[in-house]
Amino acid sequence: MNGLRYTTFILIIAIMLTHNNSSFSADTQKNYKSIVQSIIDKALSDSVAYQRLEYMCDTYGPRLSGSDNLNKALMWIKGEMQKDGFANVKAEEVYVPHWVRGNEWCKLVSPREAKMPMLGLGGSIATPKDGITAPVLVVHSYEELEKKANEAKGKIVVFNKDWLGYGDAVQFRTHGAEKAAKVGAVASLIRSCSPIGMQNPHTGMMVYSDTIPKIPHAAITHEDALLLERLEARGQNPVVHLYMEAQTLPDVISYNVMGEIRGTEKPDEIVVLGGHSDSWDVGTGADDDGGGCIATWHALKLLKELGIKPKRTIRAVMFVNEENGVKGGKAYADKHKDEKHHLMFEFDSGVFTPEVIGFSGNDTLMEKVKGFEKYLQMVDSINVTKGGWGVDISPLARLDNIPVMSLGTNDEGKYFWYHHSPADTPDKIDRVVLNKCIAAIAIAVYLYSELD
Numbered sequence: 001m002n003g004l005r006y007t008t009f010i011l012i013i014a015i016m017l018t019h020n021n022s023s024f025s026a027d028t029q030k031n032y033k034s035i036v037q038s039i040i041d042k043a044l045s046d047s048v049a050y051q052r053l054e055y056m057c058d059t060y061g062p063r064l065s066g067s068d069n070l071n072k073a074l075m076w077i078k079g080e081m082q083k084d085g086f087a088n089v090k091a092e093e094v095y096v097p098h099w100v101r102g103n104e105w106c107k108l109v110s111p112r113e114a115k116m117p118m119l120g121l122g123g124s125i126a127t128p129k130d131g132i133t134a135p136v137l138v139v140h141s142y143e144e145l146e147k148k149a150n151e152a153k154g155k156i157v158v159f160n161k162d163w164l165g166y167g168d169a170v171q172f173r174t175h176g177a178e179k180a181a182k183v184g185a186v187a188s189l190i191r192s193c194s195p196i197g198m199q200n201p202h203t204g205m206m207v208y209s210d211t212i213p214k215i216p217h218a219a220i221t222h223e224d225a226l227l228l229e230r231l232e233a234r235g236q237n238p239v240v241h242l243y244m245e246a247q248t249l250p251d252v253i254s255y256n257v258m259g260e261i262r263g264t265e266k267p268d269e270i271v272v273l274g275g276h277s278d279s280w281d282v283g284t285g286a287d288d289d290g291g292g293c294i295a296t297w298h299a300l301k302l303l304k305e306l307g308i309k310p311k312r313t314i315r316a317v318m319f320v321n322e323e324n325g326v327k328g329g330k331a332y333a334d335k336h337k338d339e340k341h342h343l344m345f346e347f348d349s350g351v352f353t354p355e356v357i358g359f360s361g362n363d364t365l366m367e368k369v370k371g372f373e374k375y376l377q378m379v380d381s382i383n384v385t386k387g388g389w390g391v392d393i394s395p396l397a398r399l400d401n402i403p404v405m406s407l408g409t410n411d412e413g414k415y416f417w418y419h420h421s422p423a424d425t426p427d428k429i430d431r432v433v434l435n436k437c438i439a440a441i442a443i444a445v446y447l448y449s450e451l452d
């Protein structure tokens with residue numbers, strides 16, 4: 001190959017390499033800019049998504065796994081997805097745990113009588129039929145409980161640790177009953193997992209171990225946990241009465257509901273986006289995770305309504321039972337593991353200003369997804385960072401080593417104000433913010449489905 005031809009050859013290679021390195025070719029980039037703008041314009045002018053979120057929360061209420069509310073809501077979603085014209089709309093059966101709360105209350109009986117707002121924690125057993133009345137022992141850590149083990153026998157242990165974030169607080173919710181029972185406590189209470197009080201209790205999942213006796217486990221409010229601590233510190237020997245009817249019934253059938261847009265060039269390659277359809281049995285699961293379901297579902301609806309025909313199939317999946325078992329995510333993995341999944345996307349961080357698209361995949365893909373930033377920033381100041389996550393998408397993503405993506409929002413610390421509490425209701429969600437989340441999700445999954 002002579003000198004001139006050799007130089008031209010190198011030049012062509014160089015151009016091709018640079019061409020391949022960017023997510024998309026120059027022409028495609030121009031083209032995507034206008035597609036992205038049309039996605040944003042349509043999303044921001046929409047009100048159907050917000051109305052459906054309100055309707056679902058108001059009409060079906062809390063959607064705890066095993067409840068009729070949930071299955072009714074799922075059949076409604078299936079019907080609406082069919083109306084939206086999605087392909088292959090279906091409800092796949094999943095056996096889910098069926099924990100029920102029943103009646104419950106908690107009250108201070110000494111040094112004075114006072115009702116204490118409370119919520120039994122998901123999975124907890126009931127108290128004896130007359131309830132449990134016992135003095136309390138307030139601790140701030142498992143270490144302190146160990147140190148005071150000889151004082152705990154026959155008492156109600158109260159875990160009252162200051163909020164250092166969800167990850168830190170949730171340890172007492174999950175394992176507090178085991179730790180307290182191990183030292184002879186008759187029941188255990190936790191300060192609700194939230195940065196604020198407002199006499200608002202927060203529920204959530206707890207677990208038992210097979211080797212330690214089971215005791216009832218519930219959450220009280222910040223205000224009352226601090227009150228019990230002050231009474232104890234003054235030597236006023238606070239006594240509490242706890243009554244719970246909670247029980248775990250046999251598993252029942254529920255559903256993963258899904259619908260899709262079939263891909264044009266690579267229909268057998270699947271991009272999944274979703275949230276979890278279940279919630280706890282208080283509030284109406286607006287932020288956790290009604291908003292995530294509605295946003296991912298309507299991102300797909302948006303692409304459909306704009307007549308966008310993605311290269312790959314994009315499938316919206318409303319995963320069931322995230323809160324207490326992840327049976328929906330596991331069932332989806334089991335049933336769909338033989339399909340070629342290109343991406344698993346989840347939105348379960350509350351509907352607040354979209355801020356981050358988190359991605360987990362190899363470096364080449366990471367670089368390509370980084371290229372989405374300029375389009376995402378047409379919606380809001382959204383960055384692409386390392387680290388996608390999602391409880392429901394994890395079983396299959398891990399099994400088949402599939403890249404994971406998620407939308408993170410800037411909640412200004414408010415997500416856990418409402419999380420798993422009677423306050424998680426649609427009035428906490430802003431329509432424009434929801435629509436921005438929908439636009440960001442539609443852009444991210446569409447661009448990803450187009451990647452070479």
Ligand SMILES: [Zn+2]
Nearest residue numbers: 288289322348
């Ligand atoms: Zn959630």
